[in-house]
Amino acid sequence: MEPILFEPFYRPQIWGGRRLATLLKKLLPAAGQFGESWEISGHPLHVSVVAEGALAGTSLADLWQWHAAEIWGRRRPIPQAFPWLIKFLDCEDYLSVQVHPNDTTAARFCPGERGKNEAWVVLHAEPEARLYTGLRSGVDATSLRQALEEGTVERCLHGFRPRRGDCVYLRAGTVHAAGGGVLLAEIQQPSDATLRLFDWNRVGPDGKPRPLHLEAALASVNWGAGSVTPRHDDFIQSQHALLLECPHFQIHRIYLAAGESASLADFRGAMSVWVVIQGQATLRTSHDCYACSLGTTLLLPAACEAEDWRCDGREGATLLGYGPPMPSTSQAS
Template sequence: MYPLKFKPILKSTLWGGERIIPFKQLDCQQEQVGESWEISDVPGDESVVAEGADAGKNLTQLMEEYKGKLVGEENYKRFQGKFPLLIKFIDAKQDLSIQVHPDDELAMKRHQSMGKTEMWYIIDNTGGQAHLYSGLKKQITPQEYADMIENNTICDALDKYDVQPGDVFFLPAGRIHSIGAGCFLAEIQQTSNITYRIYDFNRRDKNGNLRELHTELSKDAIDYTVSDDYRTHYEPRKDEPVELVSCPYFTTSVYNLTETMNMDYSELDSFVIYICMKGACTVTDNEGNRISVKAGESVLFPATTQNLEVVPEGEVSFLETYV
């Protein structure tokens, strides 16, 4: 097997901006692109291989053909033949709705789906101004929560953060959250498209209708625990990995490289994904496959990968994630 790039799945949204297409250096015209699904095995939105011997095959077909060679033997068993992660870039020109996602148990019971734990890495903020909501800042009961939805005061109970490039937020299933206007970010999440919309600022869609809210469904999905700080704190370093998140669903580190680095994955029973945010590099695997990676691209290295040599062109910044 060889390193895989996929054709992006661009999604225009009510709140989307104009940054994803130039960031990814795509030659296409599409307005209000809020999301680029980089690597997806969500039914109906399966990523298609862009180049090489497997060009034209989608991720579901790759899973059926390569199984553990693609994702790792234990991952293949654990996730029952489904690719476990969904990788996105998100550009919010306007606020997204306030949301929550169910955990595995509740999502399986209600939707026959995995739950949705995710993380955000802020790539940019428009003109230095961007914010998001993450978690509760005060204790409320499920009934108080429903009342606050009804009287449009739910934001009063949420922790609001002004964000800068490099900020990281981990969002376990059950944590209320919302991406605010000005955020441009990379998102790593479980393969699930189950979202409960809590509040949408009374916005109307293109047909003039209020968007559906899921107050009763979300009431049971919320983790009502209150924490002092929901931001992930870390010290950026050059030319060495900095771990950001380690959870049962993914482990993610950030790299800022100015010199060649050799990555040893010989003991890892998992695929590895690089999500490039800045600069460019050339990556060569143990079988001699060489691939160029630049800002806006995501690459899937199969579980058969033993080691990689990463040669930056000047400086390169990317996220590394695996299960």
């Protein structure tokens, strides 16, 4: 199989901006605030479609139905559907203060959806940007509810100024938000279950506030989870770093200095997804070359004979690589 490029889906959001175009060179419509680019999705809200090559026009759902073993590989149990939702987020304004349910609370409050664990890698942050990742110690259901009533919820949240290269893992049940001009690469379980606690007293284009889900959200919070501290990686210190390992995925980072290449031998035999977050790079397979510009997301099927990534250009290239969890951690999930 060959590497697969999908058509991105740009989702307007009240909190979105234009950074997907200005910083990632995405071809956004001329006007509008876009919060999300869905790079690869099997979620029914938007199913990705192959953009190029012999499979152009094929949906990811069909692709998975016919070729799951060749795409995913045979070393691990094959998921019934594509197991990740891969996005970029431009949080010009703030995301609602929100929580995602786990599988149990999703079944109760979000019929048809599954739980959602997600991870962010910060690609760019304005000086005023903030990430909120979890609750401060001592915050319980009573104090959070009171703060929401008084409009002082920010005081309950663990907030920090993000830096390019910060990586956070947000388990289901972790209260979170982001905004003030921050561009994120996101990988999550394929679910659109978001429960809003607070929406910054904003109104939508229709002049109405977006719905909150206070009781469901409070019932979905993992009160023992505490706050999440980012793991920082400066993107260029080493050629390869493992940024995150969790029961659902791994996040790798590869940096290529000018003229360098990096072998993909460690990634053979399992599906991986590669995102060019700085510069441009070329993927070499046993019979072809694929030039990938900034902002490109490429799925590398397990059955693809990929050799290496090479740097194109003098300023180096940085890529994120999403891979399946280690076989032992995936069984533990």
